Amino acid sequence: xxxxxxxxxxxxxxxxxxxxxxxxxxxxxxxxxxxxxxxxxxxxxxxxxxxxxxxxxxxxxxxxxxxxxxxxxxxxxxxxxxxxxxxxxxxxxxxxxxxxxxxxxxxxxxxxxxxxxxxxxxxxxxxxxxxxxxxxxxxxxxxxxxxxxxxxxxxxxxxxxxxxxxxxxxxxxxxxxxxxxxxxxxxxxxxxxxxxxxxxxxxxxxx
Amino acid sequence: xxxxxxxxxxxxxxxxxxxxxxxxxxxxxxxxxxxxxxxxxxxxxxxxxxxxxxxxxxxxxxxxxxxxxxxxxxxxxxxxxxxxxxxxxxxxxxxxxxxxxxxxxxxxxxxxxxxxxxxxxxxxxxxxxxxxxxxxxxxxxxxxxxxxxxxxxxxxxxxxxxxxxxxxxxxxxxxxxxxxxxxxxxxxxxxxxxxxxxxxxxxxxxxxxxxxxxxxxxxxxxxxxxxxxxxxxxxxxxxxxxxxxxxxxxxxxxxxxxxxxxxx
Numbered sequence: 528x529x530x531x532x533x534x535x536x537x538x539x540x541x542x543x544x545x546x547x548x549x550x551x552x553x554x555x556x557x558x559x560x561x562x563x564x565x566x567x568x569x570x571x572x573x574x575x576x577x578x579x580x581x582x583x584x585x586x587x588x589x590x591x592x593x594x595x596x597x598x599x600x601x602x603x604x605x606x607x608x609x610x611x612x613x614x615x616x617x618x619x620x621x622x623x624x625x626x627x628x629x630x631x632x633x634x635x636x637x638x639x640x641x642x643x644x645x646x647x648x649x650x651x652x653x654x655x656x657x658x659x660x661x662x663x664x665x666x667x668x669x670x671x672x673x674x675x676x677x678x679x680x681x682x683x684x685x686x687x688x689x690x691x692x693x694x695x696x697x698x699x700x701x702x703x704x705x706x707x708x709x710x711x712x713x714x715x716x717x718x719x720x721x722x723x724x725x726x727x728x729x730x731x732x733x734x
Numbered sequence: 735x736x737x738x739x740x741x742x743x744x745x746x747x748x749x750x751x752x753x754x755x756x757x758x759x760x761x762x763x764x765x766x767x768x769x770x771x772x773x774x775x776x777x778x779x780x781x782x783x784x785x786x787x788x789x790x791x792x793x794x795x796x797x798x799x800x801x802x803x804x805x806x807x808x809x810x811x812x813x814x815x816x817x818x819x820x821x822x823x824x825x826x827x828x829x830x831x832x833x834x835x836x837x838x839x840x841x842x843x844x845x846x847x848x849x850x851x852x853x854x855x856x857x858x859x860x861x862x863x864x865x866x867x868x869x870x871x872x873x874x875x876x877x878x879x880x881x882x883x884x885x886x887x888x889x890x891x892x893x894x895x896x897x898x899x900x901x902x903x904x905x906x907x908x909x910x911x912x913x914x915x916x917x918x919x920x921x922x923x924x925x926x927x928x929x930x931x932x933x934x935x936x937x938x939x940x941x942x943x944x945x946x947x948x949x950x951x952x953x954x955x956x957x958x959x960x961x962x963x964x965x966x967x968x969x970x971x972x973x974x975x976x977x978x979x980x981x982x983x984x985x986x987x988x989x990x991x992x993x994x995x996x997x998x
Binding site for chain 2: 599600603604607608610611612615644647648708709711712713716
């Protein structure tokens with residue numbers, strides 16, 4: 528199950544290479560020079576229902592992350608940190624944010640496993656699975672290095688090297704900022720309200 | 735292989751790991767203590783105190799506590815601090831009998847002056863508090879725990895801090911400076927400054943230490959925020975209780991002594 532450090536490091540470095548050049552702006556995360564559209568793909572949520580990524584997250588800030596529930600390091604840290612920060616942000620900011628986790632290990636991450644794991648961080652988080660082609664296509668459209676299994680020491684005991692950044696879509700459906708592993712809670716706390724405010728017409732506050 | 739527990743960023747594993755530096759340090763301590771006792775012909779060997787110190791030292795620095803504290807959980811890091819300063823250090827001081835201290839510090843010698851100087855409450859308190867505050871600065875912890883030498887330095891600093899803290903209480907009469915009420919006031923004062931880092935851990939909006947915030951989780955849904963709060967609460971609660979107990983012991987010993995003198 529354990530992922531070799533070298534494999535993770537190599538993949539993380541490759542995966543952290545942005546799909547588009549990084550610009551400097553108001554965000555602490557790495558801004559993309561060329562925003563990328565949300566992949567128009569349909570997944571299956573952890574309750575077994577179809578989940579159209581574009582429709583279901585329309586007009587919302589969406590934090591998208593690819594990983595797997597057996598991940599021993601990066602996935603639980605990212606998700607726990609986002610959950611902790613959201614919990615402390617004002618309700619009107621929390622309401623505008625959807626966190627979507629797409630498994631890169633659909634073979635082991637059954638709906639029940641995925642649901643129990645993702646809601647353990649925050650009941651509002653959404654866990655998605657799908658066929659390997661859909662998951663691979665989503666990563667490709669976002670310019671991520673595709674996830675891949677590392678050699679198994681025993682049957683079903685393998686790691687999955689995957690992109691380590693969380694991709695933030697603003698409410699217009701475009702990926703504008705990415706957050707590599709190492710992003711701290713204070714960075715999330717600074718950026719999430721800015722992501723929520725991004726593109727909002729002046730004077731248009733939340734309820 | 736590491737010689738001393740330090741953060742690696744690797745996922746946590748329950749497989750045992752050997753840290754030769756820890757075992758070497760305990761071995762050297764044992765040899766020094768045994769040879770010192772023989773050379774000074776101690777009237778008694780406080781085996782119980784020495785055994786307590788060695789077992790607590792091993793439990794604190796060796797796998798798994800040492801590894802968990804060095805790179806995974808701030809709460810375990812705090813447990814190490816508490817064990818080193820509040821158990822290992824006083825047990826080590828008590829593992830040398832009074833006649834041993836007298837031979838180590840004969841009146842008029844440099845060691846006598848130094849040990850008597852360190853028995854001064856204000857000196858000990860300032861030194862202890864300074865070490866506690868410095869070794870809990872986020873920049874210091876995040877930097878030091880990434881290397882074996884840095885992690886070793888933090889552990890050593892905590893042991894030294896503990897020795898400094900307890901010396902005014904444990905010093906034999908010839909070297910000590912404090913009476914019963916002085917010791918009680920000193921022990922109370924020792925609970926004040928560590929409250930600062932402890933409360934920062936509890937009340938900080940975000941985890942204080944980057945190292946523990948981004949460390950691979952040992953228990954999936956035990957978050958870095960819960961961990962740091964537990965660390966702060968433990969530091970305050972379990973840091974104060976032994977000092978309160980020590981205060982009570984000093985009081986009851988002192989009053990019993992006074993009664994004996996009055997009865998004589």
